[in-house]
Structure formats: C-alpha cells, structure tokens
Amino acid sequence: MERITAQYYIETPLAIEQAAEVLAGEQSSGTFTDVPGETEELKERFAARVESIEPLDTVQNPSLPGVSVDSKGHSYQRANVEVSWSIENFGYNLPVMISTLQGNLYELRQFTGLKLMNLEVPPSFSDYFNGPNFGIEGSRQAAQVQDRPLIGTIIKPSVGMSPGQTAELVDTLVDTGIDFIKDDELMGSTANSPFEKRLEAVMKVINRHADRTGKKVMYAFNISGEMDDMLRRYEQIVKSGGTCAMLSLNSIGLSAAKKICDQGELVIHGHRNGWGMLNRHPLLGIEFPAYQKLWRLAGVDQIHVNGIQNKFWESDDSVVKSIKSCLKPLLGGYSILPVVSSGQWGGQAPETYRRTGTTDLLYMAGGGILGHPGGPAEGVKALKQAWEGTVEGKSVEETADKYPEFAKSVQKFGGNQ
CATH class of the missing domain: 3.20.20.110 (Ribulose bisphosphate carboxylase, large subunit, C-terminal domain)
Structure with missing residues (x-):
C-alpha cells in the first residue's frame, strides 16, 4: 500500500526514539493510553511508522514552553525525523491529510519544538488532483x-x-x-x-x-x-x-x-x-x-x-x-x-x-x-x-x-x- 512521508525538525527533552513514537502514535491509531480495539492487526495496517531519525545538536533551554516531564537539569535534543502513513488512513482528502501530518502535533507536551519541513506524496495523487491548470x-x-x-x-x-x-x-x-x-x-x-x-x-x-x-x-x-x-x-x-x-x-x-x-x-x-x-x-x-x-x-x-x-x-x-x-x-x-x-x-x-x-x-x-x-x-x-x-x-x-x-x-x- 502506498505511503505518504513527512519530515519533521523536532526538539524534545525525551529520548528521541520515544518522542518520535509519540508523534507517530498520536497522529494515527494511538493515544495517551492503550485502548480496546487497538489490535496488532489494526496497528500493522493503520499505525504511522518512524522511518528514520537523524540526531542533531543539544541545547540547554527549550525553544517552546510546556513539557510533560520534570525538565530541571534536562537538555533538549534536536533531530530530523521522518514518519510515514498508509494512504488508507485518509485517502485523497487534503484536509484530513493535513490534520494527520500537522494537527495536534503542535499541542504535544513531549515536544519543545516541532516543524513540518517537507512531505512526499505517492504517484497516485496525480489521478485525483489535477494540480495547477496554468x-x-x-x-x-x-x-x-x-x-x-x-x-x-x-x-x-x-x-x-x-x-x-x-x-x-x-x-x-x-x-x-x-x-x-x-x-x-x-x-x-x-x-x-x-x-x-x-x-x-x-x-x-x-x-x-x-x-x-x-x-x-x-x-x-x-x-x-x-x-x-x-x-x-x-x-x-x-x-x-x-x-x-x-x-x-x-x-x-x-x-x-x-x-x-x-x-x-x-x-x-x-x-x-x-x-x-x-x-x-x-x-x-x-x-x-x-x-x-x-x-x-x-x-x-x-x-x-x-x-x-x-x-x-x-x-x-x-x-x-x-x-x-x-x-x-x-x-x-x-x-x-x-x-x-x-x-x-x-x-x-x-x-x-x-x-x-x-x-x-x-x-x-x-x-x-x-x-x-x-x-x-x-x-x-x-x-x-x-x-x-x-x-x-x-x-x-x-x-x-x-x-x-x-x-x-x-x-x-x-x-x-
């Protein structure tokens, strides 16, 4: 099944891998706790995947307020993270796609910085979107x-x-x-x-x-x-x-x-x-x-x-x-x-x-x-x-x-x- 990928620039006081999994879970099948119905079969089909992580620099002060841990004495790790979603999650619906790729991500307390840097859509999008006429x-x-x-x-x-x-x-x-x-x-x-x-x-x-x-x-x-x-x-x-x-x-x-x-x-x-x-x-x-x-x-x-x-x-x-x-x-x-x-x-x-x-x-x-x-x-x-x-x-x-x-x-x- 075709997938859409998005690249993010993040900052977090958590382990980068942990923060990336929170991002992927929140924007697909997961939430803050386990819930009935989130089976392994469901996650295999609809859960977002963390495709790559590139650690960058570390800073001592958060870029944005609001973290979910006692950050006293913590440093803040920055990284480039790539996440992908199955096209089945939203089909060819641009508003729902944007709700997925951005949406509540900016609200997550696990991040003191997050920016959507780029995205890639599969070739099938050309069958559903004409693009610019001129x-x-x-x-x-x-x-x-x-x-x-x-x-x-x-x-x-x-x-x-x-x-x-x-x-x-x-x-x-x-x-x-x-x-x-x-x-x-x-x-x-x-x-x-x-x-x-x-x-x-x-x-x-x-x-x-x-x-x-x-x-x-x-x-x-x-x-x-x-x-x-x-x-x-x-x-x-x-x-x-x-x-x-x-x-x-x-x-x-x-x-x-x-x-x-x-x-x-x-x-x-x-x-x-x-x-x-x-x-x-x-x-x-x-x-x-x-x-x-x-x-x-x-x-x-x-x-x-x-x-x-x-x-x-x-x-x-x-x-x-x-x-x-x-x-x-x-x-x-x-x-x-x-x-x-x-x-x-x-x-x-x-x-x-x-x-x-x-x-x-x-x-x-x-x-x-x-x-x-x-x-x-x-x-x-x-x-x-x-x-x-x-x-x-x-x-x-x-x-x-x-x-x-x-x-x-x-x-x-x-x-x-």
Whole structure:
C-alpha cells in the first residue's frame, strides 16, 4: 500500500526514539493510553511508522514552553525525523491529510519544538488532483512573456481609491508595458470600491489596451471571501475578459482554494499573507517546501515567496530555498510560478539570478515601480533593464552605466540595500 512521508525538525527533552513514537502514535491509531480495539492487526495496517531519525545538536533551554516531564537539569535534543502513513488512513482528502501530518502535533507536551519541513506524496495523487491548470508556462502565455521574468506591481494605496481612480492608475500602468497588476490583499470589496464596479472599470481599460496593442495585461482581482461570493466573482472576471484571480490562501483554506482552482478558466495567483505566523519561529509551524506542495496539489498557479533583501524578517537563504522548491518537479509536472515580492526593485535582480539561476519568476515591485523618480513608465523600464543586464552577466553598476532609467533606480533605492 502506498505511503505518504513527512519530515519533521523536532526538539524534545525525551529520548528521541520515544518522542518520535509519540508523534507517530498520536497522529494515527494511538493515544495517551492503550485502548480496546487497538489490535496488532489494526496497528500493522493503520499505525504511522518512524522511518528514520537523524540526531542533531543539544541545547540547554527549550525553544517552546510546556513539557510533560520534570525538565530541571534536562537538555533538549534536536533531530530530523521522518514518519510515514498508509494512504488508507485518509485517502485523497487534503484536509484530513493535513490534520494527520500537522494537527495536534503542535499541542504535544513531549515536544519543545516541532516543524513540518517537507512531505512526499505517492504517484497516485496525480489521478485525483489535477494540480495547477496554468503554472509557469500558462502564466507566461497568458501574459505573453517569454525569456525573462514577468514584471508586475500592486495597486497602491492598498485601500481607499475609488474604482475610477484605480482604473486611472491601471491606465497609466498598462501603457508602461507592464505584464501583471494585482489588487492588494487588503482590497476586497470596500465601501467606496465595490468589487463589481472596480472589475468593470479596470477591465474596460485592460480590454481597450489589448484591442489596441494585442497584449492583455494580467490583472489579479482579489476574490477572497465566502465560497459563494468567490465563485460569483470568479465568473464575473471570466465574463469581463479577465485572465487572473487572486486568493489569500491562509484566509480561505485548502478546500476553498481547490474549489476555485477546479473551475479551470483563470490563472490563480496565491498570496500567502499570514505566512509569518506559520513559519517565523525556527521550531514551530511549516517550512515552505512542504507548504507550497499543498497549494500545488490544490491547483494554485502562482505563489508568493518573498524576495532577496526583502523588507520583512525572512533571510535570503530561506527565500532562495522557497524559489527552488517551487521549481522542483512534483508528480511529473504541477508547475507553480514563484512570485518574488517585498521591497523589490531592480537592484536585487543580480543576486536573485545568481542564487537561483532562473528567470521563471513573477517579479513584483510596488514602490520600486510607482516610486521611481521618472514615474511608473520608467520604473517598469528600469526593472526590465535590470533583468536584461543581469542575464547578460552585468553588475548593478554596469547596468546603470548602460541604462539611464535603471541608473535613477540605483540613485533612489540603492542606499536601502
């Protein structure tokens, strides 16, 4: 019988083997005591198995509070642990699978640290989950961009503008040659910008521009909300000629995201706002390699990964690992486009390319475009120049010497590096 495996990074005052068995038992057929009915036959078929244990370092203070033993004088052992479950335990039910792989694990007092690092699903998952309908290639085709990153921006101010004001900004942006624009995650349907009116105003601009130039800029409308509202807004985007919808993944959940992705007509832009609460502590939550696989299975086409030298807490090493995890094949396909964002401008392009070796990115810049000294048109041009110079092997200085628009970016943003 096929099995799903999960890798955990743990910390415990107990013997590692004992703690690992508690983990496996709690998340399958066992509980805190023997119970009638838990036969050897049942355990053989349904109990989780500890597949491997790799001891790591020992520390003197717990990373998280709450242990089930008198920890006075104890040290805390860290380890990588791999556990597997039979597919029979949950079938092809993503919510129950996540309840199994995570669920109550974070509550166990035997652990002073636990993080889901990665997971592997068997090939049969491809028979039950279609994965992304568009992914990297479909996103490129929809935006009509090849051989470089898609260049995108975010509507700012995040909230407060009327549909007409938003459309005016979009009109300015589409004329710059930009590939992608999105609602901010804070924008849904506000008192002064109802979703339907904003959609109508924005798509009028985008469709007019497409009729004139042949290029339809991808706009990610934030449809996050109740299920019926999301489905209705999805259909409204399709009818208006739009190509993309945005979901706040952590807010709506896996099942809702999958339902939207299963509609199959729009590119789905996955925003991970709330990511810090899942990952910021080094010994609690979930790592991005595992996280992005869940959303790939649900069918998300694009997903945020933060960016090099970002404005948030995440390290460059973590961002690079996230990008590479998105580009690693899953189930023979299921491609997902990494969305680089957070305080980005062209100056981070060389380091991003050096460390990832890819242009399969949606490179998002808000202030880096809208705050360019020469205005948004020069901001978009500067980002394209930055990536052109980067792929040619030029340094930031060499690219600035060649392109005046990028040079202005360096003058304004270069001191922030």
